[in-house]
Amino acid sequence: MAKAAVVFRSEYGSTKRYASYIAEKLQADLFSTDEVKDISVYDTIVYGGGIYAGALNGSDWLQKNKEALLHKKLIIFTCGISDPQEPKNLESIHAYLKKNLTEELVCHAKVFCFHGALDYKKLKFTHKGIMTVVFQALKRKKEHSAQDEVMLKCRDVPVDFVDVSQAEALIEFVKE
Ligand SMILES: Cc1cc2nc3c(=O)[nH]c(=O)nc-3n(C[C@H](O)[C@H](O)[C@H](O)COP(=O)(O)O)c2cc1C
Structure with missing residues (x-):
């Protein structure tokens, strides 16, 4: 090979x-x-x-x-x-x-x-900042897709x- x-x-x-x-x-x-x-x-x-x-x-x-x-x-x-x-x-x-x-x-x-995988609590400071903006934008949405739900879940629980x-x-x- x-x-x-x-x-x-x-x-x-x-x-x-x-x-x-x-x-x-x-x-x-x-x-x-x-x-x-x-x-x-x-x-x-x-x-x-x-x-x-x-x-x-x-x-x-x-x-x-x-x-x-x-x-x-x-x-x-x-x-x-x-x-x-x-x-x-x-x-x-x-x-x-x-x-x-x-x-x-x-x-x-x-x-x-x-x-x-994503574990919000372990993110570097700059990455936490980016994710916070993402979470805020998702929270403003009236309806959440299955993917949005996964993203929101990442805030509290590590996903892998x-x-x-x-x-x-x-x-x-x-x-x-
Ligand atoms: C700041 C930030 C932005 C991210 N943006 C995206 C994205 O746009 N799309 C996506 O599918 N995943 C996104 N992710 C998730 C990462 O791609 C995921 O955590 C990946 O497993 C990281 O791989 P690594 O740990 O090997 O770098 C993002 C994660 C962080 C922390």
């Missing part, structure tokens, strides 16, 4: 859980974006990042390495609190990627979207939808 590396950026660990599982299953090297040095030795790169306020965490790393990545098999996975099984959420995630990354890179990559079995299709795709 081609030599593969899994590169990730993870603030609270959920993307890292998927990345570690994928690397183990593929017997690939695993790096955070802070650790990774030379990707020239890899034929396949799997990149994972969380979704933060409608943006892919670490999209700067992808853009910085764009020229090299365009010559490799590239897989991008996202990890977010919105349920990627919901077609509307999936559509939004793809729209975020189009906004964050150049079209060439998005077209070149195979994208997979996974469900993440990470399920590494979601990564099986990605693993199969890399092996193809």
Whole structure:
């Protein structure tokens, strides 16, 4: 099999859980974006990042390495609190990627979207601030979707939808 590396950026660990599982299953090297040095030795790169306020965490790393990545098999996975099984959420995630990354890179990559986790009490100060604005906006809404309800629940109880079995299709795709 081609030599593969899994590169990730993870603030609270959920993307890292998927990345570690994928690397183990593929017997690939695993790096955070802070650790990774030379990707020239890899034929396949799997990149994972969380979704933060409608943006892919670490999209700067992808853009910085764009020229090299365009010559490799590239897989991008996202990890977010919105349920990627919901077609509307999936559509939004793809729209975020189009906004964050150049079209060439998005077209070149195979994208997979996974469900993440959120523990409001453990968030960094700036992230708590962003989430407070989100909660206030949701509270002003007259009707709440199932996704809004999940978001509101995050305020009081940690939610964790990470399920590494979601990564099986990605693993199969890399092996193809
Ligand atoms: C400030 C903030 C903004 C977020 N924005 C989104 C978002 O726009 N869409 C989404 O699906 N999840 C959003 N999330 C949830 C994260 O994507 C989720 O917690 C993910 O599991 C984080 O992965 P990580 O811990 O590996 O960085 C947000 C979380 C925080 C703290």
